[in-house]
Amino acid sequence: MTNLLRHRLFWPLAILALLLLGNLAFTPGFFSIQLRDxxxxxxxxxxxxxxxxxxxxxxxxxxxxxTGGIDLSVGAVVAIAGALACLRISEQDNQQSVSVVLLAVGLALLGSLLLGLWNGFLVAAVGIQPIIATLILMVAGRGIAQLITGGQIITITSDPYRLIGAGYWLTLPFSVLIAVVVTAIAVTLTRRTALGLLIEAVGGNPRASRLAGIRSRRLIVSAYVFCGLCAGVAGLMISSNVSSADGNNAGLLIELDAILAVVIGGTALAGGRFSIAGTVLGAVIIKTLDTTIYTIGITPETTLLFKAVVVIVLCLAQSPAFRNRVFARRRHPDPPAPTASAPKLEVPA
Known part of the structure; x- marks a missing residue:
């Protein structure tokens, strides 16, 4: 039982279960799943x-x-990817053409890869701190997205493109299947090969990894490229779900939710060991929390405060130091302080 409580995924799973049960209390049919059409x-x-x-x-x-870095520009990359794809489709006469959609998707993903490569170049080659390097693209990228859209919302009517974020395949949302495939690929590359160990080595001790012959710069650049690609796919999902691209609001503050999901999943912000399963669970918890807020009817004025309180409780429940301080004292109360005895006087013979 003690080992179960110490598992990094126990407390996130417990919080997720509580959130789901809380929704059931307000919505009796919350767990019902129906098959229609x-x-x-x-x-x-x-x-x-x-x-x-x-x-x-x-x-x-x-x-x-x-790897010991951070990427604050993912929200901007989301907006740019959606803007590139929607602009390309809107310029075509036949928006229902699958080839047109594939070219637009390829253009958006190529742009996302280049943006990730730019971040990796600034961090690994130039030596700029990750938070500053990605902050540059966070600000400039939002402006690039608005330049692509001309400051307007680009609306399209493409059914093949809508499939990415709002369509279904094999009875499940197509976006969920994409997320499952990308997650499976990430797990395979990081846990079935030595890549995960190399990433943890670079993030845990960069100097020792360089002395061991690990090409840390290539790994860091690859990490930012992968992050840009993932943000680009997310941008396609978000824009296709509403069949439009908004360079100003698409992906706004998603980087904060992503960082929060990583922390909830048990990955340390200092770098080193990471948990992909924990990250996926953290993202689901955040969206379940958003659904819970609307389900129980929390007023908009207190929505962010309620979300912050739940996140604080979750982080405290995950903290081993906090649990040891709170529960260890109850199990093992401090022994009474020994009383000082009077010194014995020795009388010389």
Missing amino acids: GHLYGSLIDILRLSAPLVLVALGMTVVIA
Whole structure:
């Protein structure tokens, strides 16, 4: 039982279970899933669908943080990717063409890769601190997205493009299937090969990893490229879900939710060991919390405060130091202080 409580995923799972049960108290049919027109519908399916973009961004953020860095520009990359794809499709006469959509998606993903490469170049080659290097793109990227859209919201009517974020395949949301595939690839590369160990070595002790012959610069650049790619796919999901691109609001503050999901999952911000399963769970918790807020009818004025309180409770529950201080004293009360005895006087013979 003690080992179970100490597992890094126990407390996030416990919090997720409490949130789901809390929704059940206010919505009796919260756990019901129905099959209509060959698609699965229900509150749980909606949570998974809403979690898919955040899962992708958080996966990229996990790898970057594991190398000892951070990426604040993922929200801007989300906006740029959606803007590039929607602009390309809107310029075509036949928006229902699959080839047009594939070219637009390829253009958006290529732009996301280049943006990730730019971040990696600034961090690994130039030597700029990650928070500053990505802050540059965070500010400039939002402006680039607005330049692409001309400061307007680009609306499209493409059914093939809408499939990415709002479509279904094999009865499940297509965005969820994409997130599952990307997660499986990330797990395979980091846990079935030596790549994960190398990333942890670079993030845990950069100097020792260089002395050991690890090419840390290539790993760091690759981490930022992967993060940019994940943010680009998330941008496609978000824009296709509403069939439009908004350079100003798309992906706004998603970087904060992604960092929070990584922390909830048990990955240390200092770098080193990371948990992909924990990150996915953290992203689902955040979206479940958003759903809970609307379900129980919390007023908009207190929404952010309620969310902050839940996050604080979750982080404290995960902290081994906090649990030891609170529970260890109850199990092992401090022994009474020994009383000082009067010194014995020795009388010389």
